[in-house]
Amino acid sequence: MCGIAGFVSDAPIEEKTAVLKRMTDIIAHRGPDQEGHFVNEQVALGFRRLSIIDLQGGDQPIFNEDSSMAITFNGEIYNYRMLREVLIEKGHTFTTDSDTEVILHGYEEWGKDVLTRLRGMFGFVIWDSNRKELFGARDHFGIKPFYYAIMNGTFMYGSEIKSLIQHPDFHKELNKEALRPYLTFQYPALPETFFKGVFKLPEGHWFTYRDGKMDIHQYYDPAFGESDQNLADLVDSIDKTVEDSVKAHQVADVEVGSFLSSGVDSSYVAAVARPEHTYSIGFGKGTYNESDQAGELASLLKLNNTTESLDGDQAFQYFPQIQWYLDEPDSNPSCVPLFFLSELASRDLRVVLSGEGADELFAGYVDYGVHTRYKVIKVATRILGHLPRKARYAIGRWAKGKRFPGAWHLYANLAPAEENFIGQAKVFEEDEAGRILRPEYRKAPSVKQIVDRTYARLRGRNLSELKKKQYLDMHQWMPGDILLKADKMTMAHSLELRVPLLDTRLMDVAEKVPTRYLITDENTKFAFRKAADRHIPREWSDREKLGFPVPIKDWLRREKYYRLVRSVFERDYVGEFFDQEALLQMIDDNYAGRNDARRKIWTIYSFLTWYDDYFIHDGTKPELLDLAD
Secondary structure (H helix, E strand, O other), X not given: OEXXXXXXXXXXXXXXXXXXHHHHHOOHXXXXXXXXXXXXXXXXXXXXXXXXXXXXXXXXXXXXXXXXXXXXXXXXXXXXXXXXXXXXXXOOOOOOOOHHHHHHHHHHHHHHHHHHHOOEEEEEEEEEOOOOEEEEEEOOOOOXXXXXXXXXXXXXEEOOHHHHHOOOOOOOOEOHHHXXXXXXXXXXXXXXXXXXXXXXXXXXXXXXEEOXXXXXXXXXXXXXXXXXXXXXXXXXXXXXXXXXXXXXXXXXXXXXXXXXXXXXXHHHHHHHXXXXXXXXXXXXXHHHEOHHHHHHHHHHHOOEEEEEEEXXXXXXXXXXXXXXXXXXXXXXXXXXXXXXXXXXXXXXXXEEEOOOOHHHHHXXXXXHOOOOOOHHHHHHHHHHOOOOHHHHHHHHHHHOOOOOOOHHHHHHHHOOHHHHOOOOOOOOOHHHHHHHEOHHHOOOOOHHHHHHHHHHHHOOOOOOHHHHHHHHHHHOHHHHHHHHHHHHHHHOOOXXXXXXXXXXXXXXXXXXXOHHHOOOOOOOOHHHHHHHOOOOOHHHHOOOOOOOOOOHHHHOOOHHHHHHHHHHHOOOOHHHHEOHHHHHHHHHHHHHOOOOOHHHHHHHHHHHHHHHHHHHOOOOOOOOOOOOO
């Protein structure tokens, strides 16, 4: 795991070298072990290394046999040894035992088609001196980040936006269109980031940059469908593939540990992996602390478990740094415990496994299906779900806006997914976000326009509404929120996170799971839980997803934290974006118990903290907040 940064320009070599050094220094947390630079008349490639594979010989950049190509790479390729053997048989000569060099020779041999052979997570660039061309790609699911911009005639890229900011051609400007969608989605929802002119390379895409022109192409897209597989065979297939993927994700020249929560996903991974060390974290005692249950499971499985309990002071002291590491504002409360969990594991290890991906692959979210206390609605929805599509849609649309018990569930499960599902987070209603924003920040793509870009790819495909929802989350929520925070919070502590449940081979199994085995009256991700039953007690495999519970409701009704957040809302620049009087009324009412606006307050607080980091304090890493009374 590493960090990459670089640019294409015709500036003098000495000037490029100095700029590249600044770009890689700012992301030293991604790779504290080694830095490498390649600079010539056209290009500057920079690299920071966290040594995981080929500890002695894997320094980058790496060159091909005649030095006409150079690569810098962030990630891990789990099938690199097999690919290496194939490439040696084809006549390629290797100078290292690293997975990086396999990508380079694979590109020589197969061109862009090397991407379809890679099993892993990656963001990389290859400079071809003969063609004067830069080739780059991001992994199938977007596990690793890749940002780029073209400013003042310079093409620049990096694993983190803060690298790009160090370039003298970078023009820092807030993207005004990003704020309104963020208030609804809780994460950056547009291809263009919160920095005007900075974009994310989409997951499963490659690009070339040559003669001032960038071309982007897709190479991977999950082909969701249906099969008539029976449950027993399906559970066998899931379990065998999970076991194979976990084994592949443990390939390393250093120890590999695992995160462990009370949920099924990380528990399943840890039970199969049997690592020497597992790690858990929580807040205080009771509802917001899963570490006790995680410790119980570790004891049953005879695994070592290290745990810590956090308090609100720690969360607020480090929150400005958390938003700085994220590069863009993200109000997912789980960013906070993940930051501290990563620090805890990094004291011992460089690599951990985690359970991200299972919810998207196997339908683990409550919003995907009928989960209501009204049993009659469950039964009715199941029966009505067998009606022809037009009849289901008609009933679902009829239920929209009705006020009888279960009306919303009928609408959400029978109407077209495109009309009611935008993903796993919805903080502000769209019109509510518009009202609280100043006029110049209301102009932005609508929520419907944003999700329709993804739903449009499904036209002509006969998918269930549930699989449409999965597809949207695979391309919106997962790369935009789940994987972004997983990468940034772990790499903040020089820790590599591997996600064996987010693997192309497991995706091949998951995308064909019959809809009836995804969500049942019994639970979400039904077939996946049945597979997990083979490794962990039913008490753990059946548990409802909690997802790093964070006590923001309690925090915002404690005077100390209420006053801290309110002081941020009172700053002079806040009125540039928001109706400041309405914000202060919102937080006051929440503190007094007249409303429950915790998620809205946290979302705005996250944005303002990030804005303070990057625009008021110019992107320098913030100090810890002083919470002294």
